[in-house]
Amino acid sequence: MxxxxxxxxxxxxxxxxxxxxxxxTADRFVEAFTEQDHVQALEQRKVGSMALPLSLYVHIPFCESVCYYCACNKVITKHHDRAAEYLRYLALEVALQVAHVGPGQNVSQLHLGGGTPTFLSDAELEDLMSMLRPHFTLVPGGEYSIEVDPRTVTEERLRTLARLGFNRLSFGVQDFDPTVQKAVHRMQPAEQVFALVAAARRIGFESINVDLIYGLPLQTPESFARTLAQVNELRPDRIALYAYAHLPSRFKPQRRIIAAELPSGSAKLAMLSASLDALQDAGYVYVGMDHFALPTDALAVAKRQGRLHRNFQGYSTQPDCDLIALGVSAIGRIGATYSQNAKTLEEYRDLLDQGRLPIVRGLALxxxxxxxxxxxxxxxxxxxxxxxxxxxxxxxxxxxxxxxxxxxxxxxxxxxxxxxxxxxxxxxxxxxxxxxxxxxxxxxxxxxxxxxxxxxxxx
Structure with a gap:
């Protein structure tokens, strides 16, 4: 209880x-919303919202291996040369967006998601930031975050991320139990995560988040309690605690999960209940939904002060603002409209080759x-x-x-x-x-x- x-x-x-x-919600988007509707919204923004900061989201779809629980839009490949081609198309998309929104827009929030953003090499990450900075102004005090697969980074790479301007990290952990990790095809020793979090603290990142999932195959209330104890020892600034949703008819990788190995409904509820107790006892503030934060973290402070906001990346301390989304499947918001890019690399590239923004659906509210x-x-x-x-x-x-x-x-x-x-x-x-x-x-x-x-x- x-x-x-x-x-x-x-x-x-x-x-x-x-x-x-x-x-x-995004399931309500329609194909009747076109590139022209998005362009019109950008042009209208020039009239009264030019001085308001923007948020940027960049989707990097590549992963070297598949995690069976994953429901993200991703491309599984070990061919890193595909990233260079993708960055060339991102540059085309940035130029098209800026042509309508105007150059030099202030940005108070940047998030790199995926897939695995750290699939990109240090040089490619540098190229990406060099692509964005001439067109947008990243203002002091903003939130600049990147999702990190612990298996793809070293302390040296974390230093590169800090040098490029990122001040927040989110580590995908999910579960520390090796049996569960094997069942979902994501092996990563706890020692590796602990070492990286310690390094991130030495480097000076403002906030470190850890993602956890309960309800995975072969998890038990007892095994997940051990993971929670390790997370409390790790003591990240923020914790995202997600429930695994088994929808194999929609997400092909989940078909590799053996349904009989999934915990029962009562076991899953026991994990959640115990998690709420454990995190509260460890001093974490429940921010909302599946997010927890230490009382000193900016997210917990924003909740106390009534300054919490929510966007496509979840809860944020930044004021509600327009979002330009870049990359395959990315979802953005301008004014009273939402838009989503093509979900496949082929369609994404084809539209950009035609000199068009790769928007395939959206909604005018x-x-x-x-x-x-x-x-x-x-x-x-x-x-x-x-x-x-x-x-x-x-x-x-x-x-x-x-x-x-x-x-x-x-x-x-x-x-x-x-x-x-x-x-x-x-x-x-x-x-x-x-x-x-x-x-x-x-x-x-x-x-x-x-x-x-x-x-x-x-x-």
Missing amino acids: SHTISDDLLRRFDIPGPRYTSYP TRDDLLRRAVIMSLMCQGELQFESIELGHLIDFRQHFARELAVLEGLAEHGLVRLDATGVQVTETGWYLVRAIAMVFDKHLQVDLDRARFSKII
């Missing part, structure tokens, strides 16, 4: 639901989408809703407009997830652990489409 949430609640809300890195996005993000980030602020910002009567939703929230209040009064909604300490379920109440698309099989479970 966790300090703040009962096993009964964990079971009751063990349902599929979106992660709300955006609203509407309606007035109702913008209203519900404001409500959902307020719940997900601040843990509260003030009716008056939503009413003033969107010119509605909140109680009348959301009468059905408020009735549903009354039921969640009975479970202790929210408190309701005449002025607004407050997410309780217990409710924070199930904030996705609270946000789902305001998701109009879920209301009209009850087929939630496309989403992973909340727990």
